[in-house]
Amino acid sequence: MNNQSIKLEVGGSTACYTVPVGPVHPALKEPIRFHFDLDGEQIVGVDIKPGFAHRGIEYMGMRRNLIQTLYLSERICGICSISHPLAFTQAVENAAGIAVPPRAQYIRTIIGELERIHSHILWAGVGAHELGFDTLLHLTWNVREKCMDLLEELTGNRVDYAIPIFGGVRRDIPAEKAPLAVEALGYYKGLLDQLVDTFLHDKSIEMRTRGIGALTYDQAVELCAVGPVTRAAGVPKDVRQDMPYLAYADMDIKAITPRDLGVEPTGDVYDNIIVRLLEVAQSIEIIEFCLENLPEGEITSIPKVPALLAALKNAEGEGIGRHEAPRGEVIHYVRLVEGQDEMAAWKVKAPTYSNLMSWVPKFLGDEVADIPIIAASIDPCMCCMDRVHIADETGTTSEKTKAELVRLSREKTRRICG
Amino acid sequence: MALPRSFKKALWVFHVATGSCNGCDIEIIAALTPRYDAERFGIMLTGTPRHADVLLVTGPVTKPMLPRLKRIYDQTPDPKAVIVVGGCGCTGGVFYESYNVVGPVDEVIPVDIYVPGCPCRPEAIIDGVVKAVTKLETLEKAGVSG
Numbered sequence: 001m002n003n004q005s006i007k008l009e010v011g012g013s014t015a016c017y018t019v020p021v022g023p024v025h026p027a028l029k030e031p032i033r034f035h036f037d038l039d040g041e042q043i044v045g046v047d048i049k050p051g052f053a054h055r056g057i058e059y060m061g062m063r064r065n066l067i068q069t070l071y072l073s074e075r076i077c078g079i080c081s082i083s084h085p086l087a088f089t090q091a092v093e094n095a096a097g098i099a100v101p102p103r104a105q106y107i108r109t110i111i112g113e114l115e116r117i118h119s120h121i122l123w124a125g126v127g128a129h130e131l132g133f134d135t136l137l138h139l140t141w142n143v144r145e146k147c148m149d150l151l152e153e154l155t156g157n158r159v160d161y162a163i164p165i166f167g168g169v170r171r172d173i174p175a176e177k178a179p180l181a182v183e184a185l186g187y188y189k190g191l192l193d194q195l196v197d198t199f200l201h202d203k204s205i206e207m208r209t210r211g212i213g214a215l216t217y218d219q220a221v222e223l224c225a226v227g228p229v230t231r232a233a234g235v236p237k238d239v240r241q242d243m244p245y246l247a248y249a250d251m252d253i254k255a256i257t258p259r260d261l262g263v264e265p266t267g268d269v270y271d272n273i274i275v276r277l278l279e280v281a282q283s284i285e286i287i288e289f290c291l292e293n294l295p296e297g298e299i300t301s302i303p304k305v306p307a308l309l310a311a312l313k314n315a316e317g318e319g320i321g322r323h324e325a326p327r328g329e330v331i332h333y334v335r336l337v338e339g340q341d342e343m344a345a346w347k348v349k350a351p352t353y354s355n356l357m358s359w360v361p362k363f364l365g366d367e368v369a370d371i372p373i374i375a376a377s378i379d380p381c382m383c384c385m386d387r388v389h390i391a392d393e394t395g396t397t398s399e400k401t402k403a404e405l406v407r408l409s410r411e412k413t414r415r416i417c418g
Numbered sequence: 419m420a421l422p423r424s425f426k427k428a429l430w431v432f433h434v435a436t437g438s439c440n441g442c443d444i445e446i447i448a449a450l451t452p453r454y455d456a457e458r459f460g461i462m463l464t465g466t467p468r469h470a471d472v473l474l475v476t477g478p479v480t481k482p483m484l485p486r487l488k489r490i491y492d493q494t495p496d497p498k499a500v501i502v503v504g505g506c507g508c509t510g511g512v513f514y515e516s517y518n519v520v521g522p523v524d525e526v527i528p529v530d531i532y533v534p535g536c537p538c539r540p541e542a543i544i545d546g547v548v549k550a551v552t553k554l555e556t557l558e559k560a561g562v563s564g
Contacts, residue, residue, distance in 0.1 A: 056518045
């Protein structure tokens with residue numbers, strides 16, 4: 001990838017040396033490689049080399065029948081493990097003309113929003129860890145377990161829920177399970193003020209994130225950023241608001257920007273924290289609405305699997321499915337050909353793919369010690385994103401290790417806190 | 419192999435993702451954080467393989483990660499134990515027929531403990547690490563040193 005076209009001028013200086021980071025890399029655990037051009041401590045150039053987690057999922061999906069591929073789509077990413085199936089089922093239903101009963105649409109929405117809650121809390125913990133605030137990592141991940149318990153209770157699994165199927169969902173939410181959800185939501189409501197207070201009013205977090213990794217409104221629009229990254233820059237873009245689907249059409253969803261908290265958006269890491277925390281509150285409201293208004297009726301329009309497979313085999317057409325995943329918009333495109341078990345074409349566009357280039361303006365001008373938190377700020381998801389394989393087998397020497405970067409990051413926290 | 423009455427040292431673990439889907443990776447962090455709290459046994463993630471006793475590998479090993487995984491294995495000092503977490507690392511799992519996957523982890527580096535599941539639960543991961551303790555103690559008795 002080439003960053004020449006959007007390279008910013010920083011003090012008119014030229015790069016003195018290049019530091020490669022990764023592919024076993026500083027933020028999260030997934031492989032990606034960065035090349036940073038540095039002038040002293042300041043980053044003056046960035047190059048990104050993705051592709052290490054590419055598994056050829058689209059290729060495999062086009063060799064299996066659609067129900068097998070549904071479970072494969074779940075394994076595009078373990079954190080977005082309902083987002084991809086939701087977009088994929090909508091694409092296939094769109095192509096094959098299969099209707100989804102209202103109750104199934106509400107159940108899909110509930111599980112989708114629960115995933116957003118656990119994913120945003122997960123991100124907050126990872127962000128705290130990158131700043132050297134491990135106490136907060138443990139606090140947030142402890143809080144997250146309540147959501148995991150609820151997901152396990154409703155779906156049978158902590159990760160990879162296997163809930164959507166073409167034409168509905170595989171598991172109902174019976175009336176006796178609803179109080180569990182209400183209780184868990186109450187738990188998060190009571191905790192939200194504390195989380196907001198801890199993250200947004202802590203002096204060291206504010207000093208390490210304010211003005212770091214900034215992204216302007218224009219850059220966000222120009223680079224087609226999606227999800228919390230673009231909303232933190234003040235762009236009110238949200239699939240749930242712009243093109244309502246599932247149960248979102250029955251609600252009045254507004255894209256959340258830092259303005260909701262009275263903060264003028266700058267797209268920096270602090271604004272990213274604001275947006276994600278406020279979205280947890282929004283998700284709680286959405287789930288409450290869905291539970292109160294859960295329609296009666298069937299949970300799937302074609303309950304028998306052989307009948308479903310036959311219907312899919314006889315279908316012909318193209319379809320697109322969109323979903324606002326925790327990280328932004330995910331799009332699936334499928335083409336079905338009559339008389340064929342497998343798809344003729346499948347294309348996945350994950351949110352990190354759109355957000356990747358926003359890393360460049362975010363990194364430029366900041367310091368080496370800020371690399372981990374800026375890398376984490378877009379909540380990157382390589383396994384979602386690595387749809388294209390770019391092999392890079394050169395220059396593995398003199399890399400900065402994760403330990404070294406974390407040490408630098410921690411030293412900076414100590415330094416600016418005095 | 420029985421579990422010793424007390425651990426001789428705190429186990430430091432290096433986690434390497436070789437194209438995994440994040441499912442097992444977040445469960446590993448969940449295993450370390452307060453609900454499951456593997457850190458109370460001194461089990462800790464380290465930032466470099468050179469400090470690690472245990473290598474925790476997730477994912478089916480993609481082609482670009484192959485040389486990196488071998489290198490990380492060589493960088494880990496002896497005696498070491500390798501744990502594969504997740505179905506795709508154990509057997510290839512759902513990714514078995516991919517053109518960009520070089521196969522299960524044990525075709526690339528020697529593996530001691532397999533933790534199956536897609537994804538495996540945090541309890542299973544802790545169980546795997548406890549098995550690694552017995553493996554390391556056996557190696558130590560046999561006189562393998564770093």
